[in-house]
Amino acid sequence: MSETAAASTPLLPEYDVVVVGSGGGALTGAALAAKAGLRTLVLERTPLIGGTSAYSGGACWLPGTEVQQRAGLPDSTEGARAYLAAVLEKPDQDRVEALLAQAPRLVSALEADPLMEFEWIPFSEYYDAPGRVPMGRSIQPKAIRRDELDPRVGAILRPPVERDRAGRPGRSTLSGGQALIGRLAAMVLRDGGTIAVGHDVSGFGRDESGRVTTVLATGPDGPVEVRATRGILVAAGGFEGSPERRSLHGTPGRAEWSMAPRGTNTGDVIDAAAAIGAATDWSGEGWFCPGLLQPDGSGTFTLGFRSGLMVDQTGQRYGNECLPYDRFGRVMAAAPERTPSWFVFDSSEGGRLPAIAMPEGDPAEHLAAGTWVQADTIEELAVAAGLDPVVLTATVERFNGFAATGVDEDFGRGTDEYDTFFASAGSPNKALVPVAQGPFHAAQFVLSDLGTKGGLVTDASGRVLDEGGDPLPGLYAASNSTASVFGSAYPGPGAPLGAAMAFASLAVEDMLR
Structure with a gap:
């Protein structure tokens, strides 16, 4: 589909929350915003939602939750803290602590919804370090049949990578990343949110007070301008699909070797935020x-x-x-x-x-x-x-x-x-x-x-910072659009998704204050 999807009416000129991107982090933020009663819009550049998250196994590195407790794992927030302390180099401890504190709260909030259920999956963590959980602590959404979800979701859900690259449709049973994206998108739509595909975001605008309030995009019918009264969440992936930006930032590998869906994750949205004063950090390189x-x-x-x-x-x-x-x-x-x-x-x-x-x-x-x-x-x-x-x-x-x-x-x-x-x-x-x-x-x-991990600099609430270290009012970011909380490390299965979901949810919490 190359038109506004999952919406019965054209885009409104104003929403409470505008989310740029449709991966696991983006849709987590959108689902929580819609559930809180906020008028929520998701803008996706391509005809299909899910991005690289839809290709993934759906593992989420979210430690210390009820899911690990149900599985009888020796997991805890304290253990995860010790593990990250051993694995990460010069971490931003405020962001690390925010991730650790938010993980159990986020999973509880999501599982309170009938559309979401997680389970533990055995998958070893990546470092032999204190706090490591034998056979891993990662969780994932349970599989769900496509016909159990709003049919509008199935119409725009990106298929698994082996099918997508071959031009084939998705499966009847959604598992892994498919289940994550499908469940979250269904939550967004059920609670009145709008998902608009085929909308390429090109810029942001600030009002007279300096607050970032406007998203500029090109849709199927031409340019559109949408205002956000509570906040804009950028969670549109990294720049792995851009040969020019990879070369500029010294990122090893090539765009054609990346796992990002074709035509996505070229870093335009990151640069658009930088153009209005957002700070950037490219040192994390990639996953x-x-x-x-x-x-x-x-x-x-x-x-x-x-x-x-x-x-x-x-x-x-x-x-x-x-x-x-x-x-x-x-x-x-x-x-x-x-x-x-x-x-x-x-x-x-x-x-x-x-x-x-x-x-x-x-x-x-x-x-x-x-x-x-x-x-x-x-x-x-x-x-x-x-x-x-x-x-x-x-x-x-x-x-x-x-x-x-x-x-x-x-x-x-x-x-x-x-x-x-x-x-x-x-x-x-x-x-x-x-x-x-x-x-x-x-x-x-x-x-x-699996994506790059350099981009917008954010704080422990997911707020985008300017070059002076102060928040840009109204602008938030998560996922590979940001400089990773893990730096150059990859702690375990689902670290990209877990962090994206946690900081997207923290951003929405800040918008609600």
Whole structure:
């Protein structure tokens, strides 16, 4: 749909709250605002809602809630505080404390609504640090059937990534990020909110007192100007889709390798806020991951390597392939010769990639495009991949020796809980499986990301600050449109979504004061 959607009437000239973006953070803010009785408008640039959140597994790193208590987990706000203290470098402690205090309140408020229900999912956190919860503390919305929601939601909900990129519709049962976006959007509509797709926000206006009150956008029928009496919440993603902004801010990777939906998250809204005085911070870089290179030049988020090994252009390993994806992505980014890399694996899984790639693609199409190569021997595989046969053979033999002893003497693969979370076949180390069954395969990998994490500077209430450190009245921000509360770290599954939701809800609370 390329018209105003989920609304039976044209846009009003004025609302209480205007939300820019439609991901998990944006819709959390919109749902809470609408539930509080505020006239709420959501503006989405594309014809579909959900952004990268709709592609995600829906994990939310929101510690210390009733959901973890119901699951009997040894989780607490205090434990999460200790964990972040060990993981984060030079954090803004006021924002950290705001996140920790808000997480249980937010989940309670959302679960009080019949449209929202969370559950714990086992998924290991990303650092071996004090306060870590065994098998993780992340939660996610329970799956729900599409026909249980307002049909207007299904009409504009972005499909899962593997279907969206192929131009296919979504599934009948919504799970993960689909369930999160679907449930939140249904809450917005039920409580009288408006979701308008196809509206590209280009600027903001301030009144004579300096308060940010106006959103400028282009809709299907041309330019529109909407006023917000309580506040404007910017939660429109980062700048990962803009090659120019990535280059300007020194962000590793490429726009075509990012997981953001095509045509989204180009940073225009961040720059529009900066144009009226908002402060920015680009130091967080991105939420990185190894990306399986596709025949069309895109990259796809990959995690959970069960076997195989990653080598650079010299044919040598350079890290623990079973590291959490952001941590391995940062290892990839540390040296130019590591991109593209080659992931070498055997036929023990029938020629399929021994990992979770979203989407993986058709092996035959990969082979035809040269993004994968195949050979009967490691030496022949090296030649096909343009690698030194002697070096690659020695690398594989050394790795297979580690698999036999169960000890990765080079990078310690299999020594952490996360390393073995997806593995099961290796012995004596589950994460170390020999590359021994021909024919052999190699797949090209690039540095992908789940979004950038630099942008508008905000305080503990989600208020956007100016260059002097003072709030810009009326303007709030959350999600990847902001400089991340986690800095360059990625604490655990759902950290981007959890923080986006928490600070969006804090922004709405401030608007209600």
